[in-house]
Amino acid sequence: MRVVSTIRGGSRLKSISSGSVRSSGFKAGAALLALSLAGCAALGGKPAPLDTFELSAPSLEARAHSRRQILIAQPSALKALDSQNIVIKPSPRSIQYLKGAQWADRLPMIVQARLAETFQRSGSFTGVGKPGEGLAIDYQVIVEIRSFEVRVDGGEHAEVELFVRLLNDRNGEVRASKTFSAIAPVSGNGNQAYVGALDAAFGDAAGQIVRWTDTVI
Numbered sequence: 001m002r003v004v005s006t007i008r009g010g011s012r013l014k015s016i017s018s019g020s021v022r023s024s025g026f027k028a029g030a031a032l033l034a035l036s037l038a039g040c041a042a043l044g045g046k047p048a049p050l051d052t053f054e055l056s057a058p059s060l061e062a063r064a065h066s067r068r069q070i071l072i073a074q075p076s077a078l079k080a081l082d083s084q085n086i087v088i089k090p091s092p093r094s095i096q097y098l099k100g101a102q103w104a105d106r107l108p109m110i111v112q113a114r115l116a117e118t119f120q121r122s123g124s125f126t127g128v129g130k131p132g133e134g135l136a137i138d139y140q141v142i143v144e145i146r147s148f149e150v151r152v153d154g155g156e157h158a159e160v161e162l163f164v165r166l167l168n169d170r171n172g173e174v175r176a177s178k179t180f181s182a183i184a185p186v187s188g189n190g191n192q193a194y195v196g197a198l199d200a201a202f203g204d205a206a207g208q209i210v211r212w213t214d215t216v217i
Contacts, residue, residue, distance in 0.1 A: 048100060049100075050100055050101060050102050051100060051101040051102075051191045051192075052101075052102055052103070052104050053086070053101065053102070053103055053104065053191075053195045054103070054104045054110065055110050055111070055114045055198075055199050055202050055203075056114065056199055056203065057114045057115075057117035057118045057121060057203075057206065058118055058121075058203040058204075058206055058207050059121050060118065060121060060122040060207055060210055060211070061122070065123065065124060065125075065126075066124060066125050066126065066214070066217065067126050068125050068126065068138040068139060068217055069125065069126055069127035069128070069129070069135050069136060069137055069138050069139075070119065070125055070127070070128055070129075070137065070138065070139045070140070070141055070213070070217075071129055071130065071131065071135060071137045071139070071140045071141065071169070072112055072115050072116040072119065072128065072129070072130055072140075072141050072143075073112070073130075073131065073140050073141065073142045073143070074108055074109065074112050074130075074131070075108040075111050075112055075142075075143035075144060075145050075162075076108070076143075076144050076145070077107065077108050077144070077145035077146075077148075080095055081107055081108075081145050081148055082106060082107065082108055083106055083107065084102040084103045084104075084105065084106060084107070085097040085098075085102065085103075086098035086101050086102065086103060086150075086191075086194070086195065086198070087148065087149040087150070088149065088150050088152060088194070089149045089150070089151050089152070089153070090152050090153055091153050092153070095149075098150070098191060098194055098195075100191060101191040101194075101195065107145065107148060108145060111143065111145060111148075111162075111202070112130060112143075113130075114202070114206065115141070115143065115206055115209065116128055116129070116130055118206045118207070118209075118210055119141075119210055119213075122210050122214070124210065124213075124214045137169040138168070138169060138170065138217070139166050139167060139168060139169055139175065139217050140166070140167040140169055141164060141165075141166060141209070141213065142164065142165045142166075142167055143162050143163070143164050143209075144162070144163040144164075145161075145162060146161040146162065146163055146179075147159050147160060147161035147181070148160050148161075148198065148202075149198075150186065150194045150197060150198065155185075156185070156186035156194075156197075157183050157184060157185045157186060157197060158183065158184045158185075158186065158194070158197035158198040158200065158201040159181070159182075159183055159201065160181065160182050160183075160198065160201040160202050160204075160205045161179065161180070161181040161205075162179070162180050162181075162205050162209065163177070163178075163179045163180075164177065164178055164179075164180060164209055164212075164213075165177040166213060166216055166217060175216060175217060176216045178212060180205045180208045180209050180212070181205065182201040182202070182204035182205040182208070183201060184197045184198075184200035184201040184204065185197060
């Protein structure tokens with residue numbers, strides 16, 4: 001898990017000069033506007049910076065070396081997971097977002113990048129790429145993100161569930177499909193601890209996916 005940066009929000013107020021005004025009524029109006037702007041600046045302020053997080057890619061030892069070239073497609077996900085928000089589930093049917101924290105990009109983009117990196121690190125395949133990189137593809141690894149959350153009901157832990165299909169790019173047939181899941185406990189407090197658990201669970205699931213793909217194609 002990597003903390004990438006902090007992002008600050010906020011708006012800028014432009015100063016207003018009334019200049020030389022002859023009308024006493026206009027002077028009163030300008031003074032009232034200046035007081036309103038000053039009050040907004042004092043009350044609004046800048047929002048707290050957001051902790052911005054990435055995922056890490058696990059290192060795996062290659063079991064075999066295939067001449068196949070594979071493409072990691074961008075994963076699909078429901079809207080709740082297809083964003084920069086970090087999902088917290090206080091109950092099975094309710095969703096909240098981790099306060100003061102966000103992913104460095106939309107979650108499917110990060111999962112795609114780190115899964116591709118995990119495949120590359122394994123050394124099991126001749127070529128591993130993403131769409132637009134110009135590889136002559138044998139198989140596509142198509143992922144659906146079904147769970148990627150921290151559960152806080154009955155013990156805090158991270159849950160990751162990824163459904164994977166291996167699509168033969170030559171004939172459009174699905175060679176195999178499987179669901180991969182992993183759980184990791186939350187150790188400690190704060191945003192770092194929650195994201196650390198998600199990172200550990202993702203690393204476990206990513207390793208399972210690479211090893212399974214290695215045996216199937």
